[in-house]
Amino acid sequence: MREICVVAYSQSDCKSNAGMANEVELIMPQLQAVYKQVGITSAQDVDFVCSGSCDYLQGAAFAFVAGVDALGAVPPIKESHVEMDAAWALYESVLKIRMGQADSALIYGFAKSSPGELPIVLSQQLDPYYLATQWVDTISLAAMQARLMLEQGLITEGDMAAVVADSRRKALQNPQAQLSGETSTEALLNEPHYVSPLRRSDCCPVSDGAAAMIICTVDKAKEWGVPYARITGIDHRIETHNLGMRDLTDSVSTRQAAARAGVADGPVDVAEVYAPFSHQQIILQRALDLGDDTDINPSGGVLAGNLMMASGVSRIGEVFRRIVAGEAGRGVAHATSGPCLQHNMVTVLEGA
Amino acid sequence: MSELAAVVGIGQTHYKTKRGDVSIAGLVREAAQNALDDAGLTFDDIDAVVIGKAPDMFEGVIMPEIYLTDALGANGKPMLRVHTAGSVGGSTAIVAASHVQSGTFKRVLTVTFEKQSESNAMWALSTPQPFSVHLNAGAGGYFAPIIREYIRRSGAPADVGIKVAVKDRLHGARNPLAHLQLPDITAKEVEESMMLWDPLRFLEACPSSDGACAMVIASEDLAEKGPKPPAWIRGAAMRSEPTMFAGRDEVSPQAGRDCAADVYAQAGITDPRKELDCAEIYVPFSWYEPMWLENLGFAPEGEGWKLTMEGATSLDEGGDIPWNCSGGVLSSNPIGASGMIRFAEAARQVRGDAGDHQVPGAKLAMGHAYGGGAQFFSMWVVGAEKP
Amino acid sequence: MSDEQDVITDIETPIYLKYNFTAGLAPSRFLTQLKNGKLTGQRRAEPDAPVYVPPRGSCPASGMPTDEEVEVSDKATVQSFTIVHIPIPNNPIQPPFVVANLVADGANISFIHLMSECVNEEVRIGQRVQAVWKPEEEWDYAMDNIRYFKPIDEPDVAVDMIGKLPVTGLEE
Numbered sequence: 001m002r003e004i005c006v007v008a009y010s011q012s013d014c015k016s017n018a019g020m021a022n023e024v025e026l027i028m029p030q031l032q033a034v035y036k037q038v039g040i041t042s043a044q045d046v047d048f049v050c051s052g053s054c055d056y057l058q059g060a061a062f063a064f065v066a067g068v069d070a071l072g073a074v075p076p077i078k079e080s081h082v083e084m085d086a087a088w089a090l091y092e093s094v095l096k097i098r099m100g101q102a103d104s105a106l107i108y109g110f111a112k113s114s115p116g117e118l119p120i121v122l123s124q125q126l127d128p129y130y131l132a133t134q135w136v137d138t139i140s141l142a143a144m145q146a147r148l149m150l151e152q153g154l155i156t157e158g159d160m161a162a163v164v165a166d167s168r169r170k171a172l173q174n175p176q177a178q179l180s181g182e183t184s185t186e187a188l189l190n191e192p193h194y195v196s197p198l199r200r201s202d203c204c205p206v207s208d209g210a211a212a213m214i215i216c217t218v219d220k221a222k223e224w225g226v227p228y229a230r231i232t233g234i235d236h237r238i239e240t241h242n243l244g245m246r247d248l249t250d251s252v253s254t255r256q257a258a259a260r261a262g263v264a265d266g267p268v269d270v271a272e273v274y275a276p277f278s279h280q281q282i283i284l285q286r287a288l289d290l291g292d293d294t295d296i297n298p299s300g301g302v303l304a305g306n307l308m309m310a311s312g313v314s315r316i317g318e319v320f321r322r323i324v325a326g327e328a329g330r331g332v333a334h335a336t337s338g339p340c341l342q343h344n345m346v347t348v349l350e351g352a
Numbered sequence: 353m354s355e356l357a358a359v360v361g362i363g364q365t366h367y368k369t370k371r372g373d374v375s376i377a378g379l380v381r382e383a384a385q386n387a388l389d390d391a392g393l394t395f396d397d398i399d400a401v402v403i404g405k406a407p408d409m410f411e412g413v414i415m416p417e418i419y420l421t422d423a424l425g426a427n428g429k430p431m432l433r434v435h436t437a438g439s440v441g442g443s444t445a446i447v448a449a450s451h452v453q454s455g456t457f458k459r460v461l462t463v464t465f466e467k468q469s470e471s472n473a474m475w476a477l478s479t480p481q482p483f484s485v486h487l488n489a490g491a492g493g494y495f496a497p498i499i500r501e502y503i504r505r506s507g508a509p510a511d512v513g514i515k516v517a518v519k520d521r522l523h524g525a526r527n528p529l530a531h532l533q534l535p536d537i538t539a540k541e542v543e544e545s546m547m548l549w550d551p552l553r554f555l556e557a558c559p560s561s562d563g564a565c566a567m568v569i570a571s572e573d574l575a576e577k578g579p580k581p582p583a584w585i586r587g588a589a590m591r592s593e594p595t596m597f598a599g600r601d602e603v604s605p606q607a608g609r610d611c612a613a614d615v616y617a618q619a620g621i622t623d624p625r626k627e628l629d630c631a632e633i634y635v636p637f638s639w640y641e642p643m644w645l646e647n648l649g650f651a652p653e654g655e656g657w658k659l660t661m662e663g664a665t666s667l668d669e670g671g672d673i674p675w676n677c678s679g680g681v682l683s684s685n686p687i688g689a690s691g692m693i694r695f696a697e698a699a700r701q702v703r704g705d706a707g708d709h710q711v712p713g714a715k716l717a718m719g720h721a722y723g724g725g726a727q728f729f730s731m732w733v734v735g736a737e738k739p
Numbered sequence: 740m741s742d743e744q745d746v747i748t749d750i751e752t753p754i755y756l757k758y759n760f761t762a763g764l765a766p767s768r769f770l771t772q773l774k775n776g777k778l779t780g781q782r783r784a785e786p787d788a789p790v791y792v793p794p795r796g797s798c799p800a801s802g803m804p805t806d807e808e809v810e811v812s813d814k815a816t817v818q819s820f821t822i823v824h825i826p827i828p829n830n831p832i833q834p835p836f837v838v839a840n841l842v843a844d845g846a847n848i849s850f851i852h853l854m855s856e857c858v859n860e861e862v863r864i865g866q867r868v869q870a871v872w873k874p875e876e877e878w879d880y881a882m883d884n885i886r887y888f889k890p891i892d893e894p895d896v897a898v899d900m901i902g903k904l905p906v907t908g909l910e911e
Contacts, residue, residue: 028796056414059760065595069802071802075606075610083435084415099453115760116757124754124756126418128752240422241422343421372748482879482880483795484793485853485883485885497820497821498819501819549825595799599800
């Protein structure tokens with residue numbers, strides 16, 4: 001199978017409100033940034049383009065059609081779109097490169113989540129007949145999951161607060177982060193509950209922004225003469241939508257994807273996991289079997305800023321950054337979709 | 353490099369205005385089960401599921417793969433959701449095929465659907481925005497001026513659209529799954545139907561349907577193990593261009609021409625009219641048949657309408673290149689599935705399994721879909737013979 | 740269980756989601772001018788770059804921002820049109836009415852708007868039209884500050900010149 005690698009990544013600042021900028025205006029600077037990293041001038045210089053977005057975040061159909069206006073797609077280009085996080089756009093691009101129809105691909109994800117009330121909007125992801133009609137929001141579902149873990153003694157509220165404190169501290173090094181700072185487990189535990197047992201700090205913020213990435217064959221990376229991180233494993237699995245049939249204290253689909261991606265085949269120096277809620281980071285850490293040797297979420301993770309539809313691809317980008325910077329030799333990136341970690345992707349990246 | 357892949361199972365639902373007897377999950381399950389039955393397989397034989405549909409606002413369910421995981425037996429498997437506007441049915445088939453052609457999976461289930469009766473499609477597509485007037489004229493309001501420009505350029509007579517409207521409905525009457533069943537339709541009836549968006553009349557426009565279409569795509573080593581012959585994928589391509597840019601040819605978009613050139617090159621086709629036995633082309637408004645005949649290279653520029661008028665695209669008139677033998681989008685239009693129906697019907701033809709709308713001896717067929725402002729294209733060529 | 744229970748075939752679950760719409764930085768500049776009664780196109784800051792009305796944030800052909808404002812005329816040419824015979828929901832305009840793709844003088848791309856004060860059967864590609872604005876006190880940040888376009892007494896534009904007229908129109 002052809003060796004594929006990440007060669008460029010850029011993400012906008014995570015902002016609670018990107019103001020007047022529309023989606024195209026959020027995307028264009030990120031595209032320009034990744035073009036610059038590999039020394040190309042437009043989407044015409046890659047073989048395939050794939051994006052991830054969700055119409056309901058901005059509240060109008062065909063968000064991705066506007067996205068095409070950022071590409072300079074004249075003459076026409078080979079382009080596709082997933083109504084999912086752009087991590088899955090990357091997956092589609094990997095298949096395209098594996099089958100030999102492309103040597104390089106541009107991937108981008110974008111969202112302006114601020115125009116609507118995101119947790120309520122996402123309630124409409126649920127079964128439309130039985131669950132969506134009850135407007136069960138994502139935070140409440142995650143709270144029930146955290147409750148199960150607490151009641152079963154699998155975590156304490158202190159463990160959750162420790163995840164948050166760690167995220168805030170690491171995010172101080174991340175100029176794109178929305179939330180960062182020195183805090184302590186004790187200080188966080190003194191905050192009132194928000195949707196019990198979750199505190200506001202246990203929940204990721206809502207952010208506007210975009211991220212872009214370029215992947216290609218290793219041969220192409222050498223031709224471009226740019227540093228790269230090889231994608232040595234990638235897999236994703238979904239599990240039942242029926243929350244009552246899942247063990248919410250575990251992430252079975254993450255374990256399945258990790259096994260097929262070969263996470264355990266080598267040391268994991270760094271991991272970026274997409275955990276929108278603090279307790280989910282602990283679930284994922286356990287499902288990926290990450291120990292003390294792994295630097296988890298050095299970017300601060302999505303508790304520091306969550307670009308819906310881009311955070312998944314950003315996790316891959318953050319691991320890529322650390323590998324090409326020489327800070328890590330091998331890393332794992334995780335992306336998620338759906339309520340309570342229903343759908344999970346695991347990518348293994350290694351240095352050249 | 354690219355591994356061979358073939359369609360080994362096809363399943364569709366009946367298409368109708370409202371499928372009140374099934375939920376959205378029931379609808380997709382029905383198509384998926386039909387495809388598995390056709391392939392002689394079960395859900396356990398499937399490695400991955402690829403689903404596609406047009407905007408989520410059509411049903412009001414956000415990212416419906418999340419809710420449809422169980423209905424499609426995807427628990428513990430990879431599941432991907434494609435959305436490329438109206439071309440999505442075709443794009444979804446191509447993305448599903450890439451799961452096999454990349455050597456990553458052996459058997460993939462792909463499903464597309466629309467259940468427009470669950471919502472109001474017209475409303476879903478036209479949220480008011482201040483930089484344009486809110487005319488709510490629908491897709492017809494967008495495409496009618498482009499059709500008018502085609503008529504001006506080509507000098508086509510006024511009744512070309514009527515001829516297509518009749519032909520595709522007569523084709524549809526041969527297909528028991530088709531939404532519109534109009535075996536006695538006449539040119540006069542089309543001509544006298546209400547003018548909606550001049551020059552488009554009511555009977556020259558597609559219906560709005562509920563329905564789903566599914567396929568099983570398998571790798572080379574498994575393709576010939578099923579009860580029916582496979583339809584080998586001989587070429588697949590996608591192209592996109594922006595909705596509006598200065599100098600854009602809206603009548604014959606370059607993205608369509610480039611996409612066709614790409615898919616023909618892969619399939620080794622130099623003269624599509626001669627080498628293809630039939631085609632399933634996305635024609636939601638009658639006049640798009642002559643327009644696409646030219647865009648896709650079946651006729652020289654300005655002469656597509658002549659093929660239509662000569663009966664070249666008609667099964668009933670014994671045409672040499674029948675288009676839309678299933679009745680096409682003009683007979684059934686569950687938007688998100690419409691593209692995949694084209695791809696699947698092309699495959700049915702080369703499997704010799706198209707029932708009363710079979711083109712005798714068809715060996716090579718094309719499926720085509722487009723979307724947005726005729727800016728997103730997906731196409732494939734399938735053949736009875738292994739490449 | 741009684742076997743006489745009614746079968747439930749439909750449930751109604753209306754969904755209302757509220758959004759704060761933002762037009763975008765570039766479209767906002769256009770809408771601000773529109774509130775002053777001016778049609779202003781935009782292009783990327785290069786000579787001879789195409790002028791877009793309405794601008795949506797980028798020059799789609801190049802994928803670059805449209806940083807430069809270009810004033811365009813409220814006179815336009817019919818690029819194509821349709822006569823619509825179905826009513827617009829909640830709109831007093833009665834069918835049949837003309838919806839046209841119009842290119843303003845000085846712009847290179849068409850926008851969709853209404854035509855009125857015209858004989859529908861005489862509307863044609865290349866026809867010259869001009870905006871009929873609402874009274875100034877009703878102007879808002881919206882394209883419907885222009886009520887519709889009406890034909891004007893100028894010669895038709897040759898088809899290959901549509902979309903290429905300068906802001907001065909046919910006067911050159």
